[in-house]
Amino acid sequence: MRSSPSIKQVAAAAGVSVGTVSNVLNKPDVVAEATRLRVNAVIAQLGFVRNESARQLRAGSSRAVGLLVIDAANPFFADVARGVEDAVQQVGGVVLLGNSAGDGERERRYLELFEQQRVRGVLIAPTGDQNPPLESLTRLGIPVVFVDRYPEDLAYSSVSVDDVAGGRLAASHLVETGHRRIAFVGGPSSLRQVRDRKQGAEEVVGATQDGILLVISTPALTTAAGRMAADEIATLDDRQRPTAVFAANDLIAIGLLSGLAAHGLRVPEDVAIVGYDDIEFAEAAAVPLSSVRQPRIELGRCAAELLFTQIRALEAHRPVQLEQVRFDCNLVVRRSSAPTAGRAGAASPATRL
Amino acid sequence: MRSSPSIKQVAAAAGVSVGTVSNVLNKPDVVAEATRLRVNAVIAQLGFVRNESARQLRAGSSRAVGLLVIDAANPFFADVARGVEDAVQQVGGVVLLGNSAGDGERERRYLELFEQQRVRGVLIAPTGDQNPPLESLTRLGIPVVFVDRYPEDLAYSSVSVDDVAGGRLAASHLVETGHRRIAFVGGPSSLRQVRDRKQGAEEVVGATQDGILLVISTPALTTAAGRMAADEIATLDDRQRPTAVFAANDLIAIGLLSGLAAHGLRVPEDVAIVGYDDIEFAEAAAVPLSSVRQPRIELGRCAAELLFTQIRALEAHRPVQLEQVRFDCNLVVRRSSAPTAGRAGAASPATRL
DNA sequence: CCGTCCGAATGAAACGTGTCAACTTTTTCG
C-alpha cells in the first residue's frame, strides 16, 4: 500500500459523511457513541492517518513551535531545549528544533523554514550582533521570544540571565582569591553573551588597583577552541601568563583544562579557571570546574510560557504584553578556582585547603 | 498585518495568473525574464511567504525527515543528530528531532506525529525491547532506518555498531590488565545496547578461569544513575567490591567517577572504569575515561544516506534494497583503566606508570 | 500566405481537511 486513505474513504466505509468523521476526530463528544465507535473501528481497520498539512491549511494554524539555538551540541542548550519541550508537550504541541551553529545564514534559513511552516511561535537564541530578520515573522502574526538574550530595543519578550552580572561574579571571585593577571577566553565577540560576560569581568578587574585583564578571542565556544586557547596561554612565559582564566563557557573551560594539562600546567595551582553555564560535566571535569550557574531548564520552560501567553493574547485579539524575565545566576565554586598556598586570597580567610 | 498574502493576491498585484506565480517560485526558467522580475518584485513588496502546508498538500510530499533518539541530552546522540542534520541539509531537507527519553509512549507519540506530518523518512534509535509500531509508517510508504540498533528481523535498513564486540573489547581490556571482579553498570535492560554490551562482557569474563561479573542495573543511562550506582558499590566491603567497572555509557561512567570520589574511592587504583561512546567529555573527565569509541557523527550521516537511497528507490518505483551497515568500534585507553602497581596486568608488560 | 512549431501564460481542477448552516431524527414535556 502506498498512501493513507482519506477522510472521505473512511466516511464511505463507515457509512457516514466526511463531516461526521471530522467530528469524531476533533469533537468526539458531539457525535453519538455508536457512530463514534463505528468510525473509530473503521479508522483503525483502514489504518487512516490524518494529514496534518490539510488540517493546517484549512484550520490556518499549526501546532508547532520553532526553537532556534546557537549550538545544539552544547549541553547548556540541550537543557534549555528540554525545558521548552516539556512545556510545549504539556499543551499538546511539538517543537521544531533548529541549530544555527552560530551562522547567520543558517539562522536565516531556519527562520524562513519556520515561516513557511507557519509555526505558532518562535523561540530564538539569536546568534548575530543585531537582531535577526524577524520582521517577516511578526508580519505573519507569529510571536517571537528571545531566549538567553535581552533585546535592547525591547521589541520582543525575552528570558535571559544578566551576563554582565555573571561576568562580575566570576571575576570578583578570582580577584578576591588573589588573582591579578586574569584572562578572558571566549568568542566570537559577535555573540552578546560573550561580550556581556567580558564586560562584567572588565568592570571588576578595572576597579582594582593593579589588576589586568587579558583577552583571548576564540572562533567559537567549543572545547576545541578552549584547547587552542590553552596552547596560546602555555606559550606565554611565566611572568606574562595569567594566573586565572575566566572562560565564557564551560566547553571552553573544559578545553582549557585538558589543553593546559597537556602543557604540564596545573589547575588551579598554575592557572585557576572559572567557567560559565555549570553544565552537568563541569562538576565531573578533570578538575571540578567552578562555574556561573544558570537555571538552564527553567530558562527554556519560562520562554515557552511567555510564548504561550503571547499566542493566547493574539488569539483573543487582546493586546500583546511584552515581558522581560531575568533570572539570577550564581557562582558555584569548585576546585578549579580554589585558592592555593602560593597566592593568599585577600578576602578569603582560609588560604589553604 | 496578520497573515501573508496568498499567491492569488501576488498574481493580481503583478497582473499575471496564479500559475505563473507558482512557476516563478518553482520553475523560474520557464517564465520570461521580464515577468519573473516583476513577480519577484511584487513578492518582496507584499512580503509573500509560501504556505508550506498547501504546497505539501498538493505536492503530496514534505521535505522533512524525522529523527527519534533515546536521549537528546546525551552528547552521543547530539553528535549523531549533527551527522544527520549535515546530510539532510545538503539535500535541502529539514530534520524534525524527537526525544523519546527512553519512554515507549513518547516514542509512539512522536512516530504518530511524523506520520501526520507525512515526513519523507524516519531515522529511529528504538527504545524498547521489540520494534516500535512502525507498520503504519511503512503502510504510508515512509521508509525507516534504524540508528544504533541492528534489527534482528532485518525488516529495515540500519546503521549500527557491534555492541557485543564493544562489550568484549572493554571487558578484555579489563581482564588483561589483571581484573577479576568486574562490574557491569547500566540499564534499563530493555535497551538492546545495554544488553549487548553486557553480553560481550559476560562472554569474556565467563571465558576466564576465575573471573566474575557483577551486574548493577540502573534505571537510565545518565550521570545521576551512575552516581547512584557508585553509592551501591561503595557500600560493598573491600573483598566484595569489584576492582573494575564497565559502564554501559559514558554518562554512567562519569557519574560513577564523581560518585566514587565522593566516597573516597580512587580511580583507577581502587576501581578502574571503562565507559562507552567516547563522548567529548570522556577525555576531559576528572580521571580521563577509557571508553569504547563509536563513530558518532558518521553514524548519523550514514543513516541519512541510507534513508536517501531508499527514498530515491521508492520514488523511481524501483525495489527497495535494505542494507545493514556496521561500523567498527575501538577502545580508547586512558587513565581510568590504567594498570596500577597493586594489580599486575597479565598481558601488559609495564605494570607501573 | 498558410501551416507549424515554439515559448509563454492561463485557468480550472485537484489535494484532504475543518466549518457551519441546514436538515433529519430523537427526546422532552405540556
Place this chain on the structure above:
DNA sequence: CGAAAAAGTTGACACGTTTCATTCGGACGG
C-alpha cells in the same frame, strides 16, 4: 398526541498551492 427543543448528521465550500491541458501570439519555413 403533538409541538418544540435537543441531538445527531449531512454536504458543500474554502483553505493556498501545484499541475497540466489549453490558449495565445509570434517566428519560421515552405
